[in-house]
Amino acid sequence: MIITATSMPNFELLLGSHYVNDQPKLVFLDWQTEDYPELQSKSLAKLATHYQLTASDIPFIEQDSLSKDNELHLVLLTAIQQLQDYTKGKLETFDLPLDISLGTPFQQRVWRALQTIPYGKTISYAQLAERIGQPTAYRAVANANGKNPFSIIIPCHRVIASGGGLGGYTGGLDKKRYLLSIEA
Structure with missing residues (x-):
């Protein structure tokens, strides 16, 4: 490594x-x-x-x-x-060979679903839970988000609280705001 x-x-x-x-x-x-x-x-x-x-x-x-x-x-x-x-606003989708095997099967499903959120868009934790077919698992989805080993590249910053608030972010809310402002 x-x-x-x-x-x-x-x-x-x-x-x-x-x-x-x-x-x-x-x-x-x-x-x-x-x-x-x-x-x-x-x-x-x-x-x-x-x-x-x-x-x-x-x-x-x-x-x-x-x-x-x-x-x-x-x-x-x-x-x-x-x-x-x-x-710099010149790239919307990353093309990198990632190894997501560090995560559990559930986490890996969440991380793959995160990669389907379009650049410049946000969804809620509840919507992400629905996308993986487990609509009541929004807390588990939030937890999997927090364990994402590829912040930015797997765009967990695009997931916000249902009420429109930022929710959490492992790197800190200042970084989440910054990343969302790049995509605005």
């Missing part, structure tokens, strides 16, 4: 790539905060367990040191470019 960080307007992100079934995949994207410096991201322990890695198997590589000649680096460079294009 390879971890890097990138700066975007108003935020910094950690990204990770790893081989999954011999294919390079993006395995997580996490908001970087002062509470979670590079190799202390809340996602890394879970990822290490899931992919059967130790801390020494997870190097942090500065973005400027990533090489297009390395498949894992190329996945990260592509993700960074697409994120930059998204924040």
